[in-house]
Amino acid sequence: DVKVTQSSRYLVKRTGEKVFLECVQDMDHENMFWYRQDPGLGLRLIYFSYDVKMKEKGDIPEGYSVSREKKERFSLILESASTNQTSMYLCASVSGTGLSGANVLTFGAGSRLTVL
Amino acid sequence: AQSVAQPEDQVNVAEGNPLTVKCTYSVSGNPYLFWYVQYPNRGLQFLLKYITGDNLVKGSYGFEAEFNKSQTSFHLKKPSALVSDSALYFCAVRDFTGGSYIPTFGRGTSLIVHP
Numbered sequence: 001d002v003k004v005t006q007s008s009r010y011l012v013k014r015t016g017e018k019v020f021l022e023c024v025q026d027m028d029h030e031n032m033f034w035y036r037q038d039p040g041l042g043l044r045l046i047y048f049s050y051d052v053k054m055k056e057k058g059d060i061p062e063g064y065s066v067s068r069e070k071k072e073r074f075s076l077i078l079e080s081a082s083t084n085q086t087s088m089y090l091c092a093s094v095s096g097t098g099l100s101g102a103n104v105l106t107f108g109a110g111s112r113l114t115v116l
Numbered sequence: 117a118q119s120v121a122q123p124e125d126q127v128n129v130a131e132g133n134p135l136t137v138k139c140t141y142s143v144s145g146n147p148y149l150f151w152y153v154q155y156p157n158r159g160l161q162f163l164l165k166y167i168t169g170d171n172l173v174k175g176s177y178g179f180e181a182e183f184n185k186s187q188t189s190f191h192l193k194k195p196s197a198l199v200s201d202s203a204l205y206f207c208a209v210r211d212f213t214g215g216s217y218i219p220t221f222g223r224g225t226s227l228i229v230h231p
Contacts, residue, residue, distance in 0.1 A: 042223035107159035
C-alpha cells in the first residue's frame with residue numbers, strides 16, 4: 001500500500017514561531033500536495049509540487065512556503081506562525097503527470113496544529 | 117473553472133435505512149468525480165470514482181454513486197447504513213479537459229448513523 005506519513009500528528013506552537021510540517025511518501029509519486037482543512041470550509045489547497053524543487057501556489061498560499069529537495073519529501077513551512085493558522089494540515093500524493101487526472105490522491109493522517 | 121457543492125452540512129439516518137449524500141459539480145468540459153471518506157482524526161480515504169462508462173459506480177464498504185450528467189450530480193448512496201459509516205464525506209471533481217490534474221473538493225458532509 002502507498003503510504004503517506006506526516007511526522008507530527010499534534011503540534012502546539014506560539015505566535016511568531018517557525019513551524020515545519022514534514023510529509024514523506026514511499027511510492028515514488030511525482031505529485032505532492034498540502035491542504036488545510038477547517039470546519040465548514042472543506043479542503044483548501046495551499047501548495048503543490050509536481051517534481052523535485054518545483055512548486056506551485058494553490059488557493060491559499062499566503063503565510064506559507066514549501067520545500068521539495070527530494071522526491072519523497074514535501075515540507076510545509078510557516079515562517080512566523082499566527083493564531084489564524086491553527087488548523088488541520090493534510091499532505092497528499094498522486095502518481096502520474098498532468099493528464100492522469102483519474103488517479104486517486106493518497107492522504108496522510110494529518111497534522112493538527114495549534115498556535116497560541 | 118471547476119467547482120463542487122455539497123448542499124448538506126450534515127445527514128442523519130437510522131441504522132439499516134438507505135443513505136444518500138449529495139454532490140453537484142460544475143466543469144467546463146467533462147468531469148472526473150471522486151468520493152473520499154474521513155474518519156475522526158484520520159486522513160481522507162478513497163471510496164470510489166467516476167471516469168467514464170456506466171453511470172452507476174460501485175466502491176468500497178458497499179457504497180455506490182450515480183453520475184447524472186443532465187443534473188450535474190454525483191450522489192453517494194448505500195442501501196443499508198451502518199453505525200460505522202458515521203464519518204465526514206468529501207466529493208471532488210476534476211475537469212479532465214481543463215489541463216489541470218488537481219481536484220477541487222467540496223466542503224464535506226458529516227454523516228451520522230444512529231443505532
